Amino acid sequence: MHRYRSHTCGELRTTDVDTDVRLSGWLHNRRDLGGVIFVDLRDNSGIVQLVVRSDSAAYEPLSDLPKETVIRADGRVLKRLAENVNPELPTGEIEVQVSEIEVLGSCDPLPFSVFPEEKVNEETRLTYRFLDLRRQRMHRNILLRSAVIASIRQKMTDRGFLDLQTPILSATSPEGARDFLVPSRLHAGKFYALPQAPQQFKQLLMVSGFDRYFQIAPCFRDEDSRADRSPGEFYQLDVEMSFAEQEDVFQVIEQVFVELFTEFAPDRETTSPFPRIAYRDALARYGTDKPDLRAKLELVDVSHLFRDSEFRAFAGKHVRALPVPGCSDKPRSFFDQLGAFAVERGAQGLAWVRIDDNGQFTGPIAKFLTENVAQQLIAEVKGEPGTAVFFGAGDETDVAKVMSEVRVEAAKRADLFEANAYRFCWIVDFPMYERNDDGAIEFSHNPFSMPQGGLEALKTQDPLEILAWQYDIVCNGVELSSGAVRNHSPEIMYEAFRIAGYPKEQVDREFGGMVRAFHYGAPPHAGVAPGVDRIVMLLADEPNIRETIAFPLNQNAQDLLMGAPTEVSEDRLKELHLSVRKPPSKGSQAR
Incomplete structure (x- = not known):
């Protein structure tokens, strides 16, 4: 035996x-x-x-x-x-x-119980992660993650994609976050960068003739933690296709995702094709470019109805209305609780009215609505008797943020929310450029994307009006991926970067390998990169992404188990041609 x-x-x-x-x-x-x-x-x-x-x-x-x-x-x-x-x-x-x-x-006294699973603060859990991973929920999540990744690999391979690896030590790339830098021992004063994404390499693989590539790719970004974002590193299903347009990418990913989510969550509905929603439409209808389509409600911009209103709370402000049907029998607590929710999210309040059986508005602000405004409002929100209309007013960005969350919460409270479903959508037609806080033009999304209209659009249109062949995939309010049809023309790339303030010399210096490759016969290509951690988070029904990662960093980007980041010896710093300059402590600044 x-x-x-x-x-x-x-x-x-x-x-x-x-x-x-x-x-x-x-x-x-x-x-x-x-x-x-x-x-x-x-x-x-x-x-x-x-x-x-x-x-x-x-x-x-x-x-x-x-x-x-x-x-x-x-x-x-x-x-x-x-x-x-x-x-x-x-x-x-x-x-x-x-x-x-x-x-x-043998086992020493435990810092917390593995079974039964008592509530433990995250710091202790991460310090003793090897014990935390023994607990059934966490163990199940990691087994699920392994099975999901194995299934993804098989599905991609079955569709003719090659599982290829790209470098970890490379050069810096403008992916929108800070790089993690690695000092070079052999080249004093120079640094490698850990890849924020394999963006340039996967495009170079297309130029090299490999046609269909995928990788479960580790990515490294020095950015702050969120519930759906782990600091430091994450994994994505990195995908690229040659001789492909936007719809070609959509077809592959929709097939894979419907199969994947049906396989691991058969009790929840997942359907295709996924809706295509233009970026500006998403902001207008949902207040966000990450809409949760399980909520069967939409926002309506009614700012124009109150532009010259004597109702000072709305006059001259951006006003979003949220019509919620079927509220004729809702108690006052329904409205008060939604108002309290809005205040928790940063609003000063949440005004509301309700349409009665006679088609008239009742409620706290009904008296401030003229007959003309009331009738126009009913038409704008397609109101019926029993419909409640909630309002957010103020700065456009702030109102959109609060009302996007109120929309989902109201749907849940009004039984207009599909709890047992995965609702995907594609957000498309992103602006190519935006203005930064200093007023300068910069890329709004992936800088390697093909502008809609190509070179002519770059030369003849207002940069802020140019759309890009860029897209996000969103599921249940969680952004899973960004992707784009790539810019494979040196001429178009130089012009696109020039508009964003990059002279030709800088483009050649920072992206020389890729630009050089494009001079030697580059095929049209497109790709996408869904986040594996977020996919598992959705399938495991976990609200926090760290619950699906075996050894995550904490919210302060620390590894409490291994003690990273750590200081290194003077000998090691000398070998790497480095010296450390620490910021002054708060106490010394005060003195």
Whole structure:
């Protein structure tokens, strides 16, 4: 028999009854019934119940061993009595009567309970992540992640994509975030950059004739943490296709995503084709370019109705209306609670009215609406008796942000929300450029994108009116990916970068490898890069992305388990031609 196990804990079934087995795993739980001890033994495959009677040599040792001790157990598989079957476990019809155990790994007092799973602060969980990952929810999430990635690889390979790797040590690239820099020992004063994305390399693979590429690519960005963004590093399904337009990318990704989400969440509806929503339409209808389409409500811009209004709360301000049908029987608390929600999100309040059975407005601000404005408003929001209309007023950006969240919350409270579905959409037609805070023109999205209209558009149109062949994929309000039809023409690229303030010499210096390649026969190509961490987050139904990553950094970009980032010795700094200049402490600044 194998030194440690003949079977895994989770594979034993009634077909194994009367078989002698050897199992190894963690002591998950123990119940001492006086003369009989029941132990739940856990390994990666699952849990099996061990039974140890007082006449067994294993009885005394198992009476005192702490939870999470690693043991080897020898014994015989028995069928449980019908009244003792545990339908919650795949192994619930059998148990193993133990004759002998061996302690393989002792366990010190635990900083928190693995089972039952008590609530623990994130700092402690990440410091002892190896224990946190033993807990069933976290273990299940990581197993799901592995299965999802394996499925993605198979689906992409089946569609003729090649799984190719790109460099980790490379040059800096303008992906919109800070690079992580790696000093060169051999080239004093020079640095590599960890890739924010394999953008240039995957385009070069297309120029090299590989046609269809994908990679589960690690990406590194020195940016702040959010619930749906892990600081430091993340993984994406990086995809590029030659001789492809926007719709070609859409078809592949929609097929893969519908299959993937149906495979891992069969109880939730996932349909295609995904709606295509223009960027400006998304902002107008949903207040965001990441709309949650499970909410069956839309915003309406009614600013023009109140431009010359005597109602000072709305006059001259940007005003968004949110019509919510079916509110005739909603109590006052429904409106008050939505108002409180808006205030929590930064609004000063949430005005509202309701259309009664006579087609007239009632509610706190009804008296401020003239007959003419009231009738126009009903027409604008397509209001029917029982429709409530909520208003946000103020700065356009602030109003859009608050009302986009109110839209989703109102849909949930009004039973106009599809909780049991994945609703995807493509956001398309992004502006190529935008103005920064200093008033200068800069790229608004991926700088390597093809402008709609090509070179002629760049030379003849107002830069702020030029649209790009750029697109995002959004699911349930979470942005999963950005992508674009790429600019493969040197002439168009030089002009596109010139408008954003990059002279030809700078383009050649910073992107010389790719621009040089485009002079030697570059095919039209397009790509996309959905985030793997966010895909798993949605499938695991987790609100925080760190719950789907085995060893994430904390919100301050620290690895509490390994102690990174760390200081290095003076000898190592000297070898790398570096010196450290720390900022003055707050105390010294105060003095």
